Amino acid sequence: MKVIALEEHMFPRDIIQSANLDFGLRASARVEQLDDVDEGRLQVMDAAGIDVQVLSALGWTVQNLPPARSIDVSRLLNERLASAVGRHPDRFSAFASLPVTDPLAAADELTRTVEELGFVGAMIHGQTRGVFLDHPSMRPILSAAERLEVPLYLHPAPPPPTVMDAYYFDLEPAVAACLSTSGWGWHSETAMHVLRMVVDGVFEELPSLTLIVGHMGEGLPFHLDRIDDMLTPVVTGHSLTVAETLRRNLHLTTSGYVADAPLQCALATFGVEHILFSVDHPFASSTRATTNLRSAPLSERDREQIAHRNAEALLRI
Template sequence: MKIIALEEHMLPRDIIEAAGVDLGIRAGKKAAELDDLGEERLRIMDAAGIDMQVLSALSYFVQGLEPELAVDVNHKINDRLAETVTNKPDRFQAFAALPMSDPIAAAAELTRCVEELGFLGAMIHGQTNGIFLDDPSMRPVLQAAARLDVPIYLHPAPGPEIVQEAYYSGLDPEVAACLSTSGWGWHSECGMHVLRMVASGVFEELPELKLIVGHMGEGLPFHIDRIESMLNPVVTGHSLSVAETLRRNLYLTTSGYNFDVPLLCAIASFGVDHIMFSVDHPFADSKKATTYLETAPVQPADLEKIAHGNVEALLRMN
């Protein structure tokens, strides 16, 4: 079975160090693996049976830099991604990293990456300096994605500083770093971000905009009926209900989740055509992810969709 992994991170060490960026406690431990775009990454893919990775920079460290620096650093990261794809197009494709502190420049960079470099979309990491994607200032990026007919992969990122202080202060630094990110915090943060976009009418204005989220939907499949019953009555004037909008515009990946219950919940809530495979390399184990995928309790035809068919259709890879 062909397997395409959709949320697979990289971050070139030389570019990040030159920009003076500190990766912090958790990402810093993975710096070497993030930097590797060569034989070791391919060895891991081959051992797990992964045919292709769609690469994305772990760019929440750089998307919110001072605008001029953000433009320069993200441009260099995207050129490195493009070089990697050019060298092995049968094994790698890419999502663009965008300088979100300058939305006009970010829209231009997305256009460059898609039209000139052949990228398949972009990955944006949460809010940028406290500004969420539903803010009118961010509309140029969303409009560019809709015009180019490419998705935005909305990856979680740490919340604004005021949230970090309120929820995670007083804890051991390593515990706080985990709890505020992959241990819980950024899943709820990302799910809330998606709902902001729905509630504010982003998808009414841009009904063709496609959004991807990882980690089996960032909690949205489990909560979708509650969201519909509580939020929909106060989100008025839209052509579709909140749940209908989510099911039309949102796509989910499995990244980091290798369990029956969340997979079956995601399929039941969004339909199998909106579910795609991911590992979350290097923060999750590739072999564990593919082993689970191959034994997941779904029909063979649906398994093929999750493993490669849905992403090929969404990203027009054929």
């Protein structure tokens, strides 16, 4: 069975150092694996039975740089991504890194990477200096993605200082760092980010825009009925309900999740056509992820769709 993994991170060590980027406690411990886009990574993929990784720079730090600096670093990252794909064209594809602090430049860079470098979309990490993707200033990026017919992968990012101060200030630092991010906080913030885009009419204006979120939908499948019951009556003037919009415009990946119950919930609420396989390398085990994929209670047709067919259709790879 062919396996394509969509949320697989990289970041060159020399760019971290030259740009003086702070990756925080967890990501800083994975610099060696993030830096490797050659033999070590391929060995991990081979051992797990992964045929293709869609590479993405772990770029929330770059996304929040001042515009001119963010443009330079994003472009450099995209050249490194393109180089990795060029060295291993049968094993890698790529999502672009974008200088979101300058939305017009970000739209230009998305266009360049798709049309000139063959990238399959872009990854955006949460809000940018307090601005979410539903803000009018972000429309150039979203419009470019719709025009180019490529998805945007909305990945979580650490919360802004005001949120850290409100929720996590009195916790032990390592606990606060985890609870505010992968332990809970950034999953719920990403779900809220998606819902902001829905209720603010982004998908009414751009009905063909495709959004991907990881971590089995960031909690949205479990809460979907409640969300629809509460939000749809107060969101006026839309052609679809909140749930209908999500089911049309949102795709989910399995990144970081290797349990059957969340998968069954996602299948029941979004359907197999909207679920794609991911690992979250190097923050999750590739072998554990593929083992779960092969053993999950799925029909072989559904397993093939999640493993590679949905990605091939959505990303045209």
